[in-house]
Amino acid sequence: MSATRVFVARLAGCAVFDPAGDRVGKVRDVLVVYRRNDPPRVVGLIVEVPGKRRVFLSIGRVTSIGGGQIITTGLINLRRFEQRGGEVRVIAEMLGRKVAFNDGSGVASIEDVSIEEREPGDWEVEQLFVRRPKGASPFSKGQSAYVTWREVSEIAASGEAQSAEQLIATYSELKPADLANTLLDLPMARRQEVAEELSDDRLADVLEEMPESDQVEILSGLGDDRAADVLDHMQPDDAADLIAQLPEERGEHLLELMEPEEAEDVRMLLTYGPDSAGGLMTTEPIIVSADATVAEGLALIRRHDLPPALGAAVCVTLPPYEAPTGRFLGVVHFQRMLRYPPHERLGTLIDQGLEPVGADTSAAEVSRILASYDLVSVPVIDEKHRLVGVVTIDDVLDYLLPDDWRSHPEDDDEVSKRATARAQLTTGSIPIPSNARRAADGTR
Incomplete structure (x- = not known):
């Protein structure tokens, strides 16, 4: 069971294991980035692997913290760690920094930092263990204390540059x-x-x-x-x-x-060609077995980092459960999962009316399918009927809109263009946008 709160000083030296149970290294530090209004967000761990090499382990790859060990998912990238601007090492840089109490009761130094998991894979600084300097007023609230990040403010030493942190914090929201x-x-x-x-x-x-x-x-x-x-x-x-x-x-x-x-x-x-289903699709849909339950399916679509379009349905296949999968069996829409008890098998809830598309299906045909059946995604299979990905409504919109749509404010002409695009999508007379013409040029 993963801990939801842990003090960083206790993580130092903890063993890191891969999913097979093999030890890959030990923790040397925790990396955070500052935000303007919220506590710093944890981005990953600095792990020492054999050979005294220090590498970066994204916090999103950590599945469990507890019992003096850390479990990861997948392989660790063994490239040597290089600190980016705006990133702060908790043990090496944050511990020992001076903070001022926002209520005006004095100053203290940070001796330890606790991090807490707000959502799966989303950790942030939660509490600080601080100690007041010797000689502090006997009437102060104790020589040491636990405080939240919002109860104190860091004190920058004279001439100390924190421009990188401040710059990132400005844009954090x-x-x-x-x-x-x-x-x-x-x-x-x-x-x-x-x-x-x-x-x-x-x-x-x-x-x-x-x-x-x-x-x-x-x-x-x-x-x-x-x-x-x-x-x-x-x-x-x-x-x-x-x-x-x-x-x-x-x-x-x-x-x-x-x-x-x-x-x-x-x-x-x-x-795949850029104007085909294979060229538009994403390869990371939610994939489950037919024996998975409604409770398990709902837990998977609750992931905080999952785009809404991918969370609208889960794909059911035979093993293996990563694209390209075993034989594709069908999809189960999340609304249907909500109508059944948690123990119901997803294999019994498959939408029998939704047919997948082939990887070489044209983008125009995929667009018509999404529009005709009011779908937000459609599964894509290969010639062996294996699931290779899904095309979402986001993928289709990126395809249909002009390349420079982000840099031009919408005006009456743009509204007219979008109305025309909707009509073309419905009738199937969809022109190939400039980003799709790359196929003819041989650039992809």
Whole structure:
């Protein structure tokens, strides 16, 4: 059972195990990023692996913390850890910092920090264990105390630069789409500087909201290792679209640097035409067995990092349960799960009327299916009837809208264009947008 709150000092030296139970290293520090109004968010652990090499382990790959050990999911990337701008090491940098009590009762130094899991995979700083300096007033509230992050404020030493932390905190409350628009308004040099300061997962979210030309420009300004880390955090279909725009040699090099599991998904997507179901789909739907229960299905769609369109249904297949799966059996919509008791088997609730599409089905046909049956996603299978992914309504909208839709405010002409697009989607007379014409040019 994973702990929901743990003090960072107690994590130092804890063993880290992979899903098979093999020890891969031990924890040396916890990495956080500051936010403007909320406590710092945990982004991962710094783990020492054999050879005294320190590597980064994303907090999203941690499945259990407790009993003096940490369990991870999947393999650990063994590239040497490099701290990004805006990231703070709790043990090495935060412990010992001075804080002032917001009620004016004095100052203290941080001796330990507790982190708490708010949602699965979402950890943040919860409490600080602080100690007042010797000689503090005997009338103060004790020499040591537990306080919440909001009860104190950090004191920056004279001349101490925290610009990176403050910069990231300024943008911390913006949604990825809003942050993308903010960055696009900046001069290129400043935009690149901010991109360098963002954490890998945050930058990945932002790049997904940008036009492809701007994605390429920012990624080209990153070192290869950093660029590969960012691509690891992107949705596979978005990463594939971005790599397809890069020079072939660099794209292949970045694929070699990416996590093997992520790179495999991207390589598969690159084999499909961009105007086909295979080119539009995402390879990470929720996949379960026919024996899984309603309770298990509902637990999976509650994941905080799951896009709403992917949470609208679960896919039922034979093993294996990662794309490409065993034989595809069907989908179960979440609304139907809500109508049945928790112990009901999902195999009995499959929508018998929903047919999957082939990976080579045209984007226009996929669009008509989604519109005709009021769906938010449709499963995609290969020639062996294995599930390889799903196309969501988000994927179709990205395909239908013009490349520069993000950078132009909507006016009367734009409203007219969207009305025309809706009519074309209904009738099937959908023109191929510019981003789909790349297939004819041989660029993907």
